[in-house]
Amino acid sequence: xxxxxxxxxxxxxxxxxxxxxxxxxxxxxxxxxxxxxxxxxxxxxxxxxxxxxxxxxxxxxxxxxxxxxxxx
Amino acid sequence: xxxxxxxxxxxxxxxxxxxxxxxxxxxxxxxxxxxxxxxxxxxxxxxxxxxxxxxxxxxxxxxxxxxxxxxxxxxxxxxxxxxxxxxxxxxxxxxxxxxxxxxxxxxxxxxxxxxxxxxxxxxxxxxxxxxxxxxxxxxxxxxxxxxxxxxxxxxxxxxxxxxxxxxxxxxxxxxxxxxxxxxxxxxxxxxxxxxxxxxxxxxxxxxxxxxxxxxxxxxxxxxxxxxxxxxxxxxxxxxxxxxxxxxxxxxxxxxxxxxxxxxxxxxxxxxxxxxxxxxxxxxxxxxxxxxxxxxxxxxxxxxxxxxxxxxxxxxxxxxxxxxxxxxxxxxxxxxxxxxxxxxxxxxxxxxxxxxxxxxxxxxxxxxxxxxxxxxxxxxxxxxxxxxxxxxxxxxxxxxxxxxxxxxxxxxxxxxxxxxxxxxxxxxxxxxxxxxxxxxxxxxxxxxxxxxxxxxxxxxxxxxxxxxxxxxxxxxxxxxxxxxxxxxxxxxxxxxxxxxxxxxxxxxxxxxxxxxxxxxxxxxxxxxxxxxxxxxxxxxxxxxxxxxxxxxxxxxxxxxxxxxxxxxxxxxxxxxxx
Numbered sequence: 276x277x278x279x280x281x282x283x284x285x286x287x288x289x290x291x292x293x294x295x296x297x298x299x300x301x302x303x304x305x306x307x308x309x310x311x312x313x314x315x316x317x318x319x320x321x322x323x324x325x326x327x328x329x330x331x332x333x334x335x336x337x338x339x340x341x342x343x344x345x346x347x
Numbered sequence: 348x349x350x351x352x353x354x355x356x357x358x359x360x361x362x363x364x365x366x367x368x369x370x371x372x373x374x375x376x377x378x379x380x381x382x383x384x385x386x387x388x389x390x391x392x393x394x395x396x397x398x399x400x401x402x403x404x405x406x407x408x409x410x411x412x413x414x415x416x417x418x419x420x421x422x423x424x425x426x427x428x429x430x431x432x433x434x435x436x437x438x439x440x441x442x443x444x445x446x447x448x449x450x451x452x453x454x455x456x457x458x459x460x461x462x463x464x465x466x467x468x469x470x471x472x473x474x475x476x477x478x479x480x481x482x483x484x485x486x487x488x489x490x491x492x493x494x495x496x497x498x499x500x501x502x503x504x505x506x507x508x509x510x511x512x513x514x515x516x517x518x519x520x521x522x523x524x525x526x527x528x529x530x531x532x533x534x535x536x537x538x539x540x541x542x543x544x545x546x547x548x549x550x551x552x553x554x555x556x557x558x559x560x561x562x563x564x565x566x567x568x569x570x571x572x573x574x575x576x577x578x579x580x581x582x583x584x585x586x587x588x589x590x591x592x593x594x595x596x597x598x599x600x601x602x603x604x605x606x607x608x609x610x611x612x613x614x615x616x617x618x619x620x621x622x623x624x625x626x627x628x629x630x631x632x633x634x635x636x637x638x639x640x641x642x643x644x645x646x647x648x649x650x651x652x653x654x655x656x657x658x659x660x661x662x663x664x665x666x667x668x669x670x671x672x673x674x675x676x677x678x679x680x681x682x683x684x685x686x687x688x689x690x691x692x693x694x695x696x697x698x699x700x701x702x703x704x705x706x707x708x709x710x711x712x713x714x715x716x717x718x719x720x721x722x723x724x725x726x727x728x729x730x731x732x733x734x735x736x737x738x739x740x741x742x743x744x745x746x747x748x749x750x751x752x753x754x755x756x757x758x759x760x761x762x763x764x765x766x767x768x769x770x771x772x773x774x775x776x777x778x779x780x781x782x783x784x785x786x787x788x789x790x791x792x793x794x795x796x797x798x799x800x801x802x803x804x805x806x807x808x809x810x811x812x813x814x815x816x817x818x819x820x821x822x823x824x825x826x827x828x829x830x831x832x833x834x835x836x837x838x839x840x841x842x843x844x845x846x847x848x849x850x851x852x853x854x855x856x857x858x859x860x861x862x863x864x865x866x867x868x869x870x871x872x873x874x875x876x877x878x879x880x881x882x883x884x885x886x887x888x889x890x891x892x893x894x895x896x897x898x899x900x901x902x903x904x905x906x907x908x909x910x911x912x913x914x915x916x917x918x919x920x921x922x923x924x
Contacts, residue, residue, distance in 0.1 A: 284713040284725060302365020311727040312760070312831075314663045315712060318365065338716070 277326060278345040280317055282336040286310025291332055291343075297325045299345060306330070306342045323347040351919040352641035352703060355680035355696070359673020362653055370656035377655050377889060380823035380874060384886045387437075387875050388427050394436045395461030406535065407617050409442050409457040409465075412492050416533075416621045417446035417455060423898045425818055425885045426477060428878035432469035432505055436462050439470040443478045444885075445898050448490060449629030452902040454482040457492030458545075460536060464496035467541050469505035472513045477818075477884065479519040482528055484790050484817040485902045488631050489523060490624060491532040491549055495542030497564065513541055520548040531627055533620040534610070537596060539564020547609060553623045554600055554610035561598030632906055639904040640701035641913060647893070648679035654889040660824050662798050662831075665712035665728065668693050671756065671796065672708065675893050677701065682922050684742050689734035690714050691726060694742040696919065699754070699893075699900040705746040705918075707739060707807065708756035708796075722767040729760040731803050736762075736776035739807070740783045745918040747787025750911035752903040754896060755793045755808030761801030761830070780806045784813050788909075792899045793819040794892060795883060799827045810884075817902075820895055821883035825874045832868025836861035 289309040293299060299319045306317040323345035330342050392410060401408045407415070413422070424444035430437055440463070443456035456478045458465030482489040498507060506513050520530055532549035538560045546552065546560035574581060604610040614620045657670045673679040677698035684694040693708045714726035719733060726732055746753050762773050784791070784806075793808045793816055804827065805812035810819050821827075829835070840861050847857055870876065874886040887895055 300365055300368075302363045302369070304369055309663075310713070311725065311730075312663065313665055313712070313727055313729070314661070315665050 276347050278321060278323060278347050279341045280305060280320070280343040280345065282308060282338055282340045282342055283315060283317065284308065284310050285337045286315070286335070288330045288332050288334045288336060288342070289314060291328060291330070293325045293328070293343065295325050295328060299323055299325060308336065317342060319345065321345070321347050348641070348913040348916070348919070351682070351923070352698065355682045355698070357679060358669050358676075358681045359649055359679050360670070361649060362656060366656060373659055374655040376660045377658075377823045380660070381888050384823065384875055390437045391427055394438055395459060395463070398461075401461055406460065408461055409459050409492060409494070412457060412533070412617070412621060413442065413455065415618060416448055416490070416492075416624060418448065418450075421447035421898065423895050425481065426474055427885060428875060429474050429881055430470055430879050431473060431881055434468055434470065436468070438462060438468070439474040440466060440468040441471055441474050441478070443474070445481065445487065445902060449625040449627070449631075451488070451628050451631045451633050452898070452905050453488045453490045453628055454478060454485070455490045455492070458494045460494040463499050464536065465494040465542070466496045466499040467506060467513050468499050469502050472506055472511055472515055473881070475516040476511060476519060477881070479516065479523060481817050482523055483526065484815060486528060486906050486908055487902055488528060488628065489530045490628065491530060491545070492535070493532050493538055493542070493546050494535040495538050495545045496536075497538070497540040497542045517544055517548045524550055529631070531624055533624050534558045534560060535617065535620070537564060539598075543598060551627065552610045553620050554604060554613045555617055555620050556600055556613055556615050558600065559596050559598040560603060560609070561596070564596060634904065634906060636701065636901070636904065641703045642677070642698055642701050644701035645678045647674050647676060649674050651675070651890050651893050654892065658796060658822070658824055658889065662826060668708050668710045672697065672706065675896060676706070681706070682919065684918070684922050685738050689732070689736070689738035690718060691728050691730060691732055692735035692738055694738055696751070696922070700897045702900040702904050703751055704900055705742060705751045705753045706756065707742065707753060709758045709807075711758065719763060719771070721771040722763070722765070726763075729758060729798065731759065731762045731773070731777070733771040733773060733776065736773060736780060740776065740780050743780070743783045743787055745921065747789055748911070749916040749918045750789060750907065750909055751918070752789050752900065753787070753791040753808060754899070755791060757793060757795050757799050757804065757807050757809065758797040759800060759803035759807055760798055761803045777802055777806045781812050784808065784815060787815065789815060790817050790903045791815045792817055792896065795819060795821040795825045795827060797822070797824040797826065799825065801830055817899065818884040820885050820887045820892070821874050821877060822887060822889055822892065823874060825877060825883060825886065826872040827877045827882045828868055828872040832865035832872075835868055836864045839864060
């Protein structure tokens with residue numbers, strides 16, 4: 276089953292902490308978004324494998340944009 | 348009122364496995380800063396003569412006296428690193444804090460007899476003013492351990508005179524006494540001149556047999572025949588007189604116990620002086636805790652050590668405020684005030700050691716779509732917006748009405764700016780909050796958990812704009828500055844950049860200056876610096892924060908000057924609806 280990880284707010288992708296194929300555990304930090312001078316980490320909602328990364332560092336994202344897709 | 352307080356709503360949750368895993372570095376980083384603070388504290392403790400040297404003279408050090416005097420586990424030191432005028436000895440030469448003596452909370456202060464025999468030193472009057480302010484605000488007895496050789500004469504111009512000079516503690520003592528706050532003094536050693544007034548100005552004097560207090564000591568008395576200059580003949584005369592006065596200095600117990608009676612008691616042993624202070628303290632007016640407690644004291648459900656994982660040292664990182672709260676308050680329970688309004692700020696009622704307190708803190712992170720309601724931009728926690736300011740104004744006003752002490756937990760980057768924010772009246776609402784705080788007249792403690800910045804530091808219970816602030820503690824993550832260093836560098840140099848660019852000159856020199864300024868802000872906002880210059884009254888380990896809150900709550904409710912019966916409180920009913 277695929278699990279989409281969404282941007283919690285609009286901002287810029289500061290860093291991506293995973294690569295396609297990585298095994299991820301629940302609560303691992305996967306992406307960090309910078310907005311309003313603050314860094315908002317996005318955590319894995321469950322264990323899984325990174326199936327797809329839809330953004331790259333420096334991208335601007337809107338709230339609810341898909342960042343990463345996990346296979347669970 | 349049991350139904351309001353015995354079981355309140357749960358707050359916080361256990362840390363998840365992933366949170367524990369990814370916060371290992373943060374734990375190490377915070378503990379590294381705490382180790383720097385410990386090293387600075389150790390320098391203060393070991394400055395001056397060694398403990399052995401003092402003990403060889405038959406005296407205890409101030410640290411040994413404090414350890415003997417204060418009940419184990421209750422000592423909460425304050426101003427340990429305070430040294431605003433950069434004394435090379437790393438101290439203002441007084442050691443203070445709050446702790447229990449004889450079962451009662453007291454403010455305690457003593458001269459460090461290892462350093463110039465406990466002399467007055469630069470920065471000390473301001474230190475003492477802060478201490479007397481703690482006593483005044485918390486209505487706590489002040490206990491002095493006097494052992495003061497008088498002014499450190501080569502530095503007298505830095506502290507003797509002035510609006511906040513070394514004489515001000517004496518009127519502050521008088522002021523405390525007028526308010527009904529007693530000052531007990533255990534007196535040791537030689538206390539001439541300024542030391543003499545340090546000895547006489549308290550309420551009840553407990554003397555060690557070898558002590559003296561005097562308007563002028565042997566040094567002054569023997570030097571009172573100047574020719575207008577010094578020569579060898581004068582010097583020899585001084586030697587003879589000094590020897591004579593050293594053998595029999597003015598103001599000993601023979602004078603001030605047998606004759607004037609200034610010393611109410613005299614004791615042979617140093618520890619007996621301290622025993623007598625304990626005895627007196629046990630008789631100080633105080634309510635039994637059950638008079639004010641709303642529930643049995645209980646520890647938080649979650650370990651206080653979790654705070655090393657919950658609070659990121661990196662100031663740009665967000666976290667859940669509720670996770671902090673859950674590790675500080677009894678049973679990890681609370682009753683939140685207006686949870687659906689002003690989401691950037693937490694306001695609520697909690698229990699600390701069974702006592703009811705109001706808590707106000709900054710939430711972190713994105714505040715959700717449509718907030719702030721007056722702007723077309725997203726809101727982020729740490730900043731203050733219209734609703735949050737209104738909510739805090741309401742909450743502190745109601746806390747004042749219900750006589751509830753307030754715990755402020757600051758991690759704020761400032762108030763929202765721009766024309767939308769101006770139209771939303773944030774300037775007026777901010778100053779309005781300072782007015783609201785002022786009219787409450789309840790004791791407050793401020794915890795600078797991480798950032799304390801801009802006017803938000805003032806109006807969220809910070810000491811610069813709040814005379815009800817008893818004291819302010821920081822943590823390893825604290826940063827205090829008017830704005831972030833990078834912001835300050837931009838504000839300072841942006842016009843210059845434009846000018847240089849237009850003139851076709853290289854930008855590197857300006858950029859270097861910008862980096863220097865940003866670094867200076869970083870260096871001057873860190874915990875040890877802030878404690879040294881008085882922005883924080885103490886830097887406290889994350890795992891010790893609750894102990895300070897317990898001391899604060901216990902002190903506030905020991906002997907308050909006004910009471911709101913639990914059954915008359917309105918705030919819990921407003922929350923319940």
